[in-house]
Amino acid sequence: MQFLINNWMLVLLAAVSGGALLWQAMQQGGGAGVPTSEAVRLMNREKAVLIDVREAAEYAAGHAVGARSVPLAGLDGARELPANKALPVLVMCASGSRASRAAAQLRKAGYEKAQVVAGGMSAWREAGLPVNKSA
The missing domain is CATH 1.20.5 (Single alpha-helices involved in coiled-coils or other helix-helix interfaces)
Structure with missing residues (x-):
């Protein structure tokens, strides 16, 4: 003392x-999730599916190349989710908070390999990874 x-x-x-x-x-x-470099590796080598859970307007303003748009509110039963629940699923939002909720929801639905992309689109852009804008 x-x-x-x-x-x-x-x-x-x-x-x-x-x-x-x-x-x-x-x-x-929460500090959880995979860094962008690991996300790219999972997409290239393990056929991971990248899900963007931001709203449609946010997605249209700029999204990671190859990402599927599934807003958080419509995540349950979305057709854009892979049929094979054994595939790695990477979840992304603007910074990571919505993606954390979405990943937990996906794991509960049987997607055991659902993970958050740490830092979300902010980290994706900072890493200089390709971004598409919808027309």
């Missing part, structure tokens, strides 16, 4: 830096 009192500034600094790391993880959709 005496150590904490004598070194209160170090304890405060450690608490603040830990809080900052926690805040950053929460802003990135």
